Amino acid sequence: MSIADSILSVNNDLPIRTDLPVHSGKVRSVYWLTAQDSRRLIEEKSYPVPSDTPLAIMVISDRISAFDCIWHGEGGMLGVPGKGAALNAISNHWFKLFKQQGLADSHILDIPHPFVWIVQKAKPVLIEAICRQYITGSMWRAYEKGERDFCGIQLEEGLSQDSKLTNLLMTPSTKGILKGIPNVPEADDVNITRQNILDNYLAFNFENQSDVSLYENLLTEGFALISQNLAELGQVFVDTKFEFGYVKDLDGNNKLIYMDEVGTPDSSRIWDAQQYAQGRVVENSKEGFRQLLLSHFPDPDILLNKNRMPERQKLATDNALPPEVLMQVAKTYVDIAEKITGQTLTMSKNPKAEIIQILKKNYQLID
Template sequence: MSLADQVLAVNDDLPIRTDKPVHSGKVRSVYWLTEADSRRLIKEKNYDVPSDTPLAIMVISDRISAFDCIWTGEGGMRGVPGKGAALNAVSNHWFKLFKENGLADSHILDIPHPFVWIVQKAQPVMIEAICRQYITGSMWRAYENGEREFCGIELPEGLAKDSKLPELLQTPSTKGILKGIPGVPEADDVNITRKNIEDNFEAFNFKSESDIALYERLLTDGFDLITEALAKINQIFIDTKFEFGYVKDKSGNDKLIYMDEVGTPDSSRIWDGAQYHNGKVVENSKEGFRQLLLNYFPDPDILLNKNRMDEREALARNNELPTEVLMQVSQTYTEIAEKITGEKIVLSDNPKAEIISVLKEHYQLID
């Protein structure tokens, strides 16, 4: 069994019964179930949702994206072994902890396989909810260039790179291109202020203005909970991105939930605590892979400059990374996942065959 066989690179070609096109993102693919299958599973599995809720199968892959491109390796490696299972395991762990601590539910109803979630349809809030506890990355680059205001928040003078911020900051940005909001450029991932959200809460898909404070509380409480849990294993939670949405409870009432993924090495920066206290930053997240790419290619501006997207896509398409690079990334993902969950990440010999078998035998979703 070669390493390439253990990687689930293509996840949009599973024979899951659906009457809608498969939606494929950078890492996950979504299969909307037929109305009949959704109703059957809600009844059979007793999911806590209204009987007419649309359900989907969400299948993660081992693909790795950075700088808005998908990267591959030598020898037919189309992803990073263990990455998908590690991401799902970490998200599952935090979602469960959030629920146990009375924060909010997630979109996940069932976990048939380490690569698979059964989710309920949610109406997303059109905000990338970003929280920062340290100044690094894009915020540091902007600060170093003289910027002091971020998302309507004024930062003090004299901050040092990679240092802890005076307080936890929420620096939201747009999720997708939002049109017709005064003062908000029509572009994906642009910084916004709390006032932008308050003045246009319906355009961001909030059901009420009071839900803005709820989303902020869920963001801060979730961040604090992960921070405390990571501190126990000597890891530092630096910054993260959460996403929120609305679903209906069994009685048909709207409720705000966590969705997408939380606290993973893809959506967060996590630093090794012991190394940080010795003055060294060691990344236990995708940021390490980003830094590796910036050091690997002679012209890092291609990766950082949005105006050079064509060159960047060509770079990703035409450069297979050495196997040891992808295995280094695999080690980062699986080790941090094992530390967080306390459980071993097991690599499947053939993840696709396993998924098909589980969904056929236990969920009757494959003909």
């Protein structure tokens, strides 16, 4: 079996029983279970949620996105081997640690397979919650051009690229296009201020205003916990994106939880600490792949300029990357996953067949 066969690139065509269309994102696909199957699994598996809670199967893929495009390799490599399993293993590790440390729960109820989560329905908070401990990436590019105001926070003069910031910065942006919010442009991924959120907390899906402080606490405490653990592994936690939502607890009360993924190479920048101490940045996250793309193509502005999206999509569609590039990305993901979890990553030879077998035999979700 070839490497291409072991890559799960298409994950929205599994024969899972559902009455609703499959929702497919850049990396994950979500299958909403029928009310009957949800109720049955809650009872059979003793999930700690109300019996009428909608459940979903969330299947990760090995696709790799960067600059809002999906990239592929030569020889039918439609993703990065091991990437999906690595992302899930890392998220599982941090979610478990957050719960143990009393921070907050996640949306995950069960992990049937390294590529699969069973989750409860959450009402997402419409914020990309971004934390930054170092000035790099888009923030550095903007700072270099003279910007000093980031999400209502004033940065001091004289900062240098990749340097550590005095304080951990929370620089939230919108999740999706939000309409009718004063002082917030109607576009995806727009930077917003803390005051924007406080003044319009209901529009961002917060239940009450005090939960804005709770989300900030969960953000900073979650960041600190991951940062401390990574430091012990010789890694620098540079910046990350968290997502939050509300779910029902066993008594039917709403509680704020972590959702999506946390502390992964897709949602974070992670640097090698020893190299950084010597003045070099060595990426152990997707940022390394982004930098590679920027140097690979003659006109990097296509990748950085949102106004050139059609050209960028064409670039991603028309250009198959060399297999060694994707194998290097695979090594980055697998190595950091094994470092964080302390376990060897289980690699599937045919993940789709395995998932179908497990969901059919152990969960009766496939006819």
